Amino acid sequence: MSCIAFEQLVDYFAGDLDEASEGELEAHLFSCAACTSAAEAVHALGCDIARQIPPVITAAHLSRLRDAGSSIRETPVAPGADVHVYFTPDLDLMIHTLHADFRGVHRVDMEVFVPGAEPIQTFEAVPFDAAAGAVHVACQRHYKDMGYPDDMRFRLLTLEGGMRRVLGEYNIRHHWL
Amino acid sequence: MVLPEQELELARQFAPRIRLYGLRHLGNEDQARELVQEVLVIVIEALRAGRVEQPELIDRFMLGTCRNVVSGWRRGERRKRTATTLVAAAETHAEPRQSAETPRLLGCLAALSARDRTVLVMSYYEERSAEEIAELLALSPGNVRVLRHRALARIRDCLEARR
Helix, strand or coil: CCCCCHHHHHHHHHCCCCHHHHHHHHHHHCCCHHHHHHHHHHHHHHHHHHHCCCCEECHHHHHHHHHCCCCEEEEEECCCCEEEEEECCCCCEEEEEEECCCCCCCCCEEEEECCCCCCCEEECCCCCECCCCEEEEEEEHHHHHHCCCCEEEEEEEEEECCEEEEEEEEEEEEEEC | CCCCHHHHHHHHHHHHHHHHHHHHHHCCHHHHHHHHHHHHHHHHHHHHCCCCCCHHHHHHHHHHHHHHHHHHHHCCCCCCCCCHHHHHHHHHCCCCCCCCCHHHHHHHHHCCCHHHHHHHHHHHHCCCCHHHHHHHHCCCHHHHHHHHHHHHHHHHHHHHHCC
């Protein structure tokens, strides 16, 4: 049982503690085996999350994955398009590059849904490449077993003055091979 | 090189703590590992030479040494010490850590609210500060920290439940 609260350990590794609190926490860590274990667990949890590929990635991240030798198929998708994508065994990752006009846009949200239904997932403030007009959706093999439908619609939208403005909708039909 | 049992035990006890300090202040596993080597060598040499005035407060001496070494590195003073025996001794008794399997972790992430997931993605994937996230999401930094705590606690509990 840790003497240090979970929240404090989270803040510690995020660098969010003031100097005095951080010093006290560290002094305690160096004298307490239980808190050392608890701190290791918190740090490890953050690492596990960071190690995953997020559902929307930056162009820089995509570039790093390619440089690292990942087998990636990128499919450009224009607004209103209805595309079929094939996750073949040779692929590590599929990237659905959703194109839209991001001029004047400061924040992009993404909804994933089956037409006629409420969004299955909503992603706020996703990274977007304004110059290239692109959002890179990282479709990963394990999504197949997570209960998502094979045919999904993606919606990119922005908030302007509290009002939603749709930037584009895209139908993507997944075939897992 | 054969180390006395007490020095081995010291290495085992403090290597994880030095590593955590290194992860916090240096930001990566390789440098944290170097810090473990450096600090253990300094402290054990000091103990052997009788330069530790209060051996019963060895934890404070370890922490102080961590701070001094990191400060020195930031000023550009870096010596690469080889302390493989010490580090190996410290690691033989360490429990190997099981990473959370990707499908289980992603399942837990998917179960979060959009807001909670966004804060975690921005914190851990994009490595944004609470202040940066607050600005993007029109929240206060304090609010972001609370959301981060809650989201991470939910992930922890979810992973535990799915074990």
